[in-house]
Amino acid sequence: MTAPLLEVNDLKMHFPLGGALFGERRYVYAVDGLSFRVERGETLSLVGESGCGKSTVGRAILRLLKPTGGQVVLAGKRIDDMGSAKLRPYRRRVQVVFQDPFSSLNPRIRVRDALAEPINNFGLAKDNAELTRKLNMLMDKVGLPREALGRWPHEFSGGQRQRVGIARALAAEPDLIVCDEAVSALDVSVKAQIVNLLGDLQKELGLALLFISHDLAIVEHMTHRVAVMYLGKIAEIGTKRQIFARPRHPYTEALLSAVPTPDPLAKRERIMLKGDVPSPISPPSGCRFHTRCPYAFDRCKSEEPRLREVEKGHEAACHLNDRDAQDNPLLSGARA
Numbered sequence: 001m002t003a004p005l006l007e008v009n010d011l012k013m014h015f016p017l018g019g020a021l022f023g024e025r026r027y028v029y030a031v032d033g034l035s036f037r038v039e040r041g042e043t044l045s046l047v048g049e050s051g052c053g054k055s056t057v058g059r060a061i062l063r064l065l066k067p068t069g070g071q072v073v074l075a076g077k078r079i080d081d082m083g084s085a086k087l088r089p090y091r092r093r094v095q096v097v098f099q100d101p102f103s104s105l106n107p108r109i110r111v112r113d114a115l116a117e118p119i120n121n122f123g124l125a126k127d128n129a130e131l132t133r134k135l136n137m138l139m140d141k142v143g144l145p146r147e148a149l150g151r152w153p154h155e156f157s158g159g160q161r162q163r164v165g166i167a168r169a170l171a172a173e174p175d176l177i178v179c180d181e182a183v184s185a186l187d188v189s190v191k192a193q194i195v196n197l198l199g200d201l202q203k204e205l206g207l208a209l210l211f212i213s214h215d216l217a218i219v220e221h222m223t224h225r226v227a228v229m230y231l232g233k234i235a236e237i238g239t240k241r242q243i244f245a246r247p248r249h250p251y252t253e254a255l256l257s258a259v260p261t262p263d264p265l266a267k268r269e270r271i272m273l274k275g276d277v278p279s280p281i282s283p284p285s286g287c288r289f290h291t292r293c294p295y296a297f298d299r300c301k302s303e304e305p306r307l308r309e310v311e312k313g314h315e316a317a318c319h320l321n322d323r324d325a326q327d328n329p330l331l332s333g334a335r336a
């Protein structure tokens with residue numbers, strides 16, 4: 001059996017707060033013991049409300065941040081504790097597309113130079129002829145005209161700029177692309193085009209994608225598996241079919257209730273969660289979701305549910321899954 005492309009084991013990202021309360025240092029527990037894997041050629045979507053820690057996970061995998069604890073293993077090698085020199089070849093293999101491509105494109109650098117930079121940095125072209133061939137190929141792949149290589153970033157529309165961002169990520173010939181809210185800022189029609197483009201590129205190049213998004217509707221069209229995050233932990237993880245057809249965590253159920261269905265007769269009852277997401281500085285005791293969960297019962301306040309398998313390839317962290325099906329409202333359809 002070959003190792004997964006990416007393995008994240010018990011990842012922790014704790015950020016110290018300035019100052020101490022009664023002499024005790026306090027932390028933001030942004031990511032607090034999170035494990036998952038991504039196979040070659042697979043899309044795993046990491047979803048949850050803003051502030052749940054999903055972008056911090058992306059930054060830890062990219063090693064833009066050094067994890068506080070746990071492991072990030074890429075193609076069988078731990079990269080969470082590597083120094084910058086050793087990390088270099090691994091940096092090439094994991095690239096990123098951010099929400100705002102403008103932030104990753106220097107406004108004073110033409111597209112040609114922005115795309116040539118990773119190719120030259122990683123020594124991926126032996127001469128100018130090969131560099132030009134690669135640049136032209138990148139523009140073809142992302143559906144932009146080759147003559148646009150001579151343009152400046154501000155001369156592109158939002159969707160075109162995101163295509164340039166994708167081309168820049170592809171230029172490094174990665175195995176994995178972290179797409180951090182990569183389509184969130186785009187208009188609906190452009191969003192669909194970029195999602196389709198990512199899907200096509202994935203199939204053509206055998207890329208793996210870690211698709212970070214707050215939007216389950218977008219994820220449904222392009223993912224293989226889904227990991228739902230709440231307050232720095234995974235609440236549920238499974239295949240797209242498992243998560244969308246039969247969620248086994250009340251938080252996932254609530255998120256899904258807000259996704260419009262294409263069939264107007266198949267109405268979903270919207271579940272409105274009470275209150276706001278609690279602070280990651282002092283997360284609730286027991287189940288972190290108990291302050292907002294419509295099914296919470298006494299045990300939830302004191303005992304933290306473990307992420308455990310509820311069917312093959314499907315894991316959820318909720319005490320309800322210890323009950324028989326007829327007493328589990330997630331399976332019986334009875335709301336508390």
Ligand code: SF4
Binds near residue numbers: 290
């Ligand atoms: Fe809700 Fe309890 Fe399940 Fe947490 S463990 S999601 S509070 S029912």
